[in-house]
Amino acid sequence: MSTGFTEASTIQKALVKWAVEGGWTQVPGDELPRHTTDVLITDWVVDALVRLNPDLDRAGDNVSIIVAELRAAVISAGSDGLLAANELMTTILRGNRTFKDVATSKSVPRRFIDFDDPASNQYVVADEVTLGSRRFDVVFYVNGFPLVVIETKTPVGKKITWLNAAKDLVDVYQDDYPSFFATNLFQVATDGHDLRYGAVAEPAQAWSRWGDMDGDPALIGPQRVERDARLLLDPFMVLRILRSYTLFAHSGVAGSRKLLPRYPQVQAAEAIHDKVLTGRPGGLIWHYQGSGKTFLSLFAALRLLNDPHAGDPTVIMLVDRTQLASQAKETFLTGGMPRLEAPQRSEELHDLLRGDYRGIIVTTIHKFAEAGFLNARDNIVVLVDEAHRTQEGNLGTQLRAAVPNARFFGMTGTPIADTDRNTFKLFGDPGDPGFVMSTYEPERSIADGTTVPVYVESRRVGFDLDQDALDAADEELAEQEGLTEDQHAYIASKVARKKVFFSNPDRVAAVCVDIVDHYRAKFAPLGLKAQVVALDREMVVAYKDGLERVITDRGLPYTVELNMTVTGGKDDPYAKYELDEAAEEKQKKRFTDPDDPLTFLVVTAKLMTGFDAPNEGVIYLDKPLTRHTLFQAITRPNRKYTSPDGAVKDYGLVVDYLGMDKAIDNALRTPDLDTPGQKRTVGVNELAGRFVVQIATTMTRFAGIDPDDDSFEALTAALQAIGVGDARDDFAAKFLKLQGMWEFLDPHPILAKYAAEYRWLAKVYDAARPHDAAHELLWARVGPKTIALVHQHMENITVTHRGGRAIIEPAALIALRDLTDDGTVEPPTDGGEDKPAEEMTVEEVLDSIEARIQRRLTTSAHKGVYESLAKRLELLRQQMLAQPDDAVGYLMKAFDVAKLTVRAERMEDEGTLAGNEALFDPNIGALSQIVAENKPAGVDVVVEKLAAEIDAIVKLVAFTGWTEKDEGAKKVKSELRVLLKRYGLPIKGEPFDSAYAYIRENY
Incomplete structure (x- = not known):
């Protein structure tokens, strides 16, 4: 009878079995042709060396010298450090290191692994491999080099997990025998329930799961362990990771580290490689925020440059800042990286491309301005990081004109799909499903542990407004200033803007106290930091000053800095806050440094993308964000992080002062899953x-x-x-x-x-x-006085927690992204001084829609349609003033009006608006939506026609006060049922119940 389940009889044995089925040859550890002190299996190394380098004689001096140098490189892990030795051996194994030929004294590159014909290599898996006093559970050798080491733990231990196995490898084995890990590609730790892999010198908590983008993201336990092990340990995958998917980075704050790929990066890079080699168009890669799209670009570039069938291409990596380009060259030009250039000036970039440079170019799109035609070659590949608005417009056009036959691949976590800008249109291949060639969804990323879940806590900033006293003071001011009725109305419309309420100093002070109290209790103990997102530049300064006052009063060890767009002009009131590129990079490094006291970064638009800060735990949101910036904001704190003290970040948090939870709730209930492309x-x-x-x-x-x-x-x-x-x-x-x-x-x-x-x-x-400059002069004279009146009559300002903490489910993130990206609104032509052009407040959205409607009102023969839409906008403005804390809810309503406006314009241009004006009535629109959402599946109904008939018959039979009288309610219900029955819809339940509820409320 068995003595029970052990790690050797369960997971260790299974790993060897799966490896053999995958193409490895099993050799018991004690039968390997090696001494227990040997790292390399020298006989196998020499076999491969002679086979792959025909000019070498097995018994010759060159072979002896090469083997001696290999041993020296392995041993150097004990003197020069494991990471340095591992980088050196990676370069050697890739065939990128030269060795001196004894006869000719020339330096000659030598091959140790056949990457072009992977099947010709020797693949051996061995269990119980002894080195000195240590015994490694499972080791994978390729041509005599130990590339993979696996530590297993029993699957039946209550307190022993994969983490214990990983810590044994990192904290014990690598310290005791660093030379054995000099050739290591990656390590694996598993307890049979979970399997993780990591690089040498990588903390165990940071290790990753492998997987498959086509697999079930919810798969867990032994089934996932088997799937991941078979995929990761496939011999050809091991070689592919070694050749093209391993990087060594050297930077100031982070220090040196080895970077291994995640499986979405490998699968997306392979898809890019396949498209290039088969001559197909570029495409869009849509991976969740925080999943490593920049490294994906580097891996894809390596994959292409390492493949001789790619024809020695030029790979242009577009980043959004010049500093990033320079850092990329300094950071990654190591470990056998192919040729990499980061031109500092536009002329240098143009010369490289005109001169037919082959290799990697890291640059920004701005260096293509006025470039003209540069190169017609069709194996130029452009990899665009954060492929949204920054790559569109005139600069994007000039880029494509410079390299007209290049293939463009866009990487994004927040694509835009509106009528003016469309990431799907710009990069998507119609031959790809939904115009997307690779998708890595939030739920898969969170299930993999690549990112952490995000929660939201809602606050309500309440106040009492003495409307009567305010009206009286306002009338008195108007009389003192001699305002006409039109001038008074103009001032009133300006004061109704949300900023008047946001900018109240007492409100800012109350929110700052809440921010500091919340941060100090929840995130300071974990060593995490915070961003505060304010309405505009004026409010950014107000929040910086307010936070500093609270921190100083309480004697706390935190500092606050701001980061915002500054024009640099002499008339810019915020010129003193301008940061040049070097100062901004220094600020970001300080924020990500756990030992630096910089704790709060106050922003309005900058640093919402392209800034990777894993130690950011919370974002305090006091700005109505729109479109894809809302999605970016709520995913800012989703990066994995472990503090130097070992505290693990389990989740990110958004503290919302504006009521964003309603938009998330709407996204959960009615996600728009139409394919934007x-x-x-x-x-x-x-x-x-x-x-x-x-x-x-x-x-x-x-x-x-x-x-x-x-x-x-x-x-x-x-x-x-x-x-x-x-x-x-x-x-x-x-x-x-x-x-x-x-x-x-x-x-x-x-x-x-x-x-x-x-x-x-x-x-x-x-x-x-x-x-009309007169209005601007009027506002400059009277506006500040009117704002002061409003602030004086706002009393009892409080910040209250709405209770509970809601997780932003991955499905909601996708749906919210879809909702906020659904822009039919015209963006500002420039961003003004406060924000980039892509960032719009709710008020600006309304202004944009109103301007579009007004243009049509002056020329259209269907003025009634546009007047109806204008009334809906005005009603929305009034609602915002009455209840100003649901910015995103109002934004969604504004987008509904925008959609109707665009639809009306299109129908008018096509000549189909005549006779269909009723479709733009708000009641008909709402009834259409109710019928469409609640009709039984399989029942075909022209919902707009039915909605118009319901509207007409209700207006006919309803009378003032009908909802209070039984006969009125009965008559309306009866007529509604008759109509529904005529269209083949049920007269009980839905859609009757929802339609009647709407009629009772709105007619």
């Missing part, structure tokens, strides 16, 4: 032809005016050519049509040819629009 259905080349005709026709209006003449006289002549009244409206309509074509086509290569004319027309159009 499928929005592009128009024939692009046909549209490009129409664009050329349209811009040529529009320019004829300005015959005789030189577009290169930037004088005031030339602008005046252009405005005179436009005319006034109907003529000006006609020009505006033509330009807006042209603008729509441009935005849709971008980055089509045809645009580069007409970019100058288009920009000139845009400036003329902007100059032709009505301008």
Whole structure:
């Protein structure tokens, strides 16, 4: 009878079995042709060396010298350090190290592993391998080099886990016998329930799981251990990781470290490699925030450059800051990395590409400005990190014109899918499912332990507003200032903006106290740091000052800094806060340094992306974020982290002062899972032809005016050519049509040819629009006084915890990303001084929609439609003023109006709006949505038609006060049931219940 389950009889035996089935040959540890003090199996090493280098004689001096140098490199782990020896051996094993030939005195590269014909190598798995007084459970040898070491623990031990096994390898075995790990590719620790792998000198808590992007993300236990072991320990995968998926990084704060890939990076890089070699288009890689997209680009570049079938390509890695490019060269030009350049000036980049440079170029898109044509080769590969707005627009067009036959691969965690900018359109391949070639979802990332879950705590910042007293004071001020009725209305509309309430000094002080108290209790003990996101630059300074006052008053050891966009102009009131690139990098290093007192970073838009701070535990959100920036914000604290004291970060937290929890709840209930990439259905080349005709026709209006003449006289002549009244409206309509074509086509290569004319027309159009400086002067005179009145009448400001802590489920992250990316709103043409162009407040979203509606009101024959939409916007503004703490909820409602506006424009342009005006009635729209969401599956109904009939019949039979009288309610219910029955829908349950509830509330 068996004595019971042991690690040797269970998981250790199973690992050897799976390895043999995967192509390894089993040799018991005590039968290996080696002494117990040997790291290398010398006979096997020499066999491979002679086989792969035919000029070598097995008995010759060169072989003896090479073997001696290999042993010296292995032994150097004890003197020079394990990481240095491991990097040296990695270079040697990749065939990137030369050895001196005795006969010729020349340095000759030598091969030890056949990467081109992997099957020709010798693969051996051995158990119970002894080295001195230690015994390693399982060791994997390739051509005599021990590349993988596995430590196992019993699967039936109550308190022993994979972590104990990993700590044995890191804290005991590597210290006692560092030379045995000089050739190590990776280590594995498992207890049969979980399996993790890690690099030499990597803390055990940071080890990762392997996996499969096509596999079940919820798979756990022994089944996942078997799947992951078979995939990770496949002999060809081991060689692939050694050759192309291992990096050594050397940086100041982090020090030196070995970087191993995660399986999503390998699978995505392999997909890039396959596309390039088969001549297919580029594509979009959509991986969750914090999953390592920058390293993915480096791994993909290595994979391509190491494959002779790729034709010695040029790989351009686009990053968003020049400092990152320089750091990449300094950090990664090690360990046998192929040629890598990071040109400092645009001219250097242009010369490299004109000179047909082969290798890696790390640069920014800005260096392609005015580059012109540079290289027509089709094996130029462009890998774009954070592929969203920064790679679109005019610079993106110039980049594609410079390398017209290149393949573009975009990496993003927050793609944009709106009518103006579309990451799917820009990078997606229509041949890929949903225009995405690789997806790594939040739920898979969290299940893998690649990122940590994110929770949200909601606060309510309440106050009492003495409206009567405020109205009286406001009227008195208006009388003192001699305001007309229109001027008074204008001032009132400005004061209604949310910032007036946000900027109350007492509110800022109350929130700062709450932030410090919360951080001190929850995150300071864990050694984690915090970001505070404020409304705009003025509020960033206010929060910095407020936090510093609280910290100073309490004698706490924290410091606060801010980071925001500063124009640098002499008139910029925030010029003293400007950070150059070097100062910003220093600030970020201080924030990520656990020993630095910099604890709070206050921002408004910067550092929301492209800033990897694993020790950021919490983000305090007091700004209504929109579109993809909301998704970026709530995923900021999701990075894994273990403090120097061993405290493990189990989750990230968002403390929300604005009511974002409602948007997350909506995302959970009604996620929009439509494929964004499928929005592009128009024939692009046909549209490009129409664009050329349209811009040529529009320019004829300005015959005789030189577009290169930037004088005031030339602008005046252009405005005179436009005319006034109907003529000006006609020009505006033509330009807006042209603008729509441009935005849709971008980055089509045809645009580069007409970019100058288009920009000139845009400036003329902007100059032709009505301008009103009087309002600005009025606000400068009266605005501050009015804001002071509002602040004086805000009393009893409190910050209260709404109770509970809700986890942001991975599915909600995906759905929220979809909701916030659903932008039909026109972004600001520039970001102003406070924020980049992609960042918009709710008020600006409303202003943008209103401007779009107003343009149509001046020219449309269907004014009733746009007037209805304008009324809905005004109602939304009033609701925001009455209850200002649900910014994201209002944003969602604003997007609904924006969608209707775009739909109305499209139908009007297509000539189908006539007769369908009722579809834009808010009640009909709401009823349409109710029917669509609640009708039985398989029942086909034209929901808009049914909704219009319900609206018409209810208006006919309802009367004032009908909801209070039985006969009124009965009549409405009866007519509603008749309509539903006629359309084949149930008259009990849904959609009847929801439709009637809406009617009772809104009619």
